[in-house]
Amino acid sequence: MRSRTTDENPRCKNAGGTSCERCVERSADGKHADGRSLCRSCARHSQATCSSPLTDYSAIQRDILWILADEGASKGVSISDSLGSYYRSEVTASRVYSNLNKLVGKDIVTKRSSGRDNEYELTTAGRHALNRRRDWLESRVDGQ
Known part of the structure; x- marks a missing residue:
């Protein structure tokens, strides 16, 4: 020890x-x-x-975090499908996985092997950062 x-x-x-x-x-x-x-x-x-409430993250990175918060642990393909549905256009796998790897590197998303694929999940720190972002956004909408 x-x-x-x-x-x-x-x-x-x-x-x-x-x-x-x-x-x-x-x-x-x-x-x-x-x-x-x-x-x-x-x-x-x-x-x-x-x-900070995710101020140094790109829009797609924040969207990935919102998807993980909503859907829970997910495979990259599922995240890509959700992004494509939201953006109303195809989101390339390389764009999704590149951003997922950046989020894993920042310790706000975890990656674990799930058979042939990887599964991604929000960490407690990621959830906390999203809560701060939500609070900030709500304060803007409410005019505070």
């Missing part, structure tokens, strides 16, 4: 490694819901993923 530095959260499954999704449970004061301070990994992930 690797030793942890004092500023890492011992309850964080990924402390010192890849980003953990627990940062989305933090309160405004920068703590996990259980009251513990964020570890370095959580803090980095919090700043990178949770700080």
Whole structure:
């Protein structure tokens, strides 16, 4: 077992490694819901993923996230069909998979092998980012 530095959260499954999704449970004061301070990994992930309501994502990337939120875990073909239906034109597989890979790289979508195909699913951080985006959009519509 690797030793942890004092500023890492011992309850964080990924402390010192890849980003953990627990940062989305933090309160405004920068703590996990259980009251513990964020570890370095959580803090980095919090700043990178949770700080904006998807402002640096393309329209198709945001649309993919909305589809995953609505349909749950989905294969790329299903996502492509949903996008094509919404855009009323065919969306190429390379465009869909290229954007899915970017979302996986940003840790807001997970990819797992499902037989011959891959299945994609929104992470907790992705769901949190969509909720922030929805709140922002609703505040614009409501004129706040």
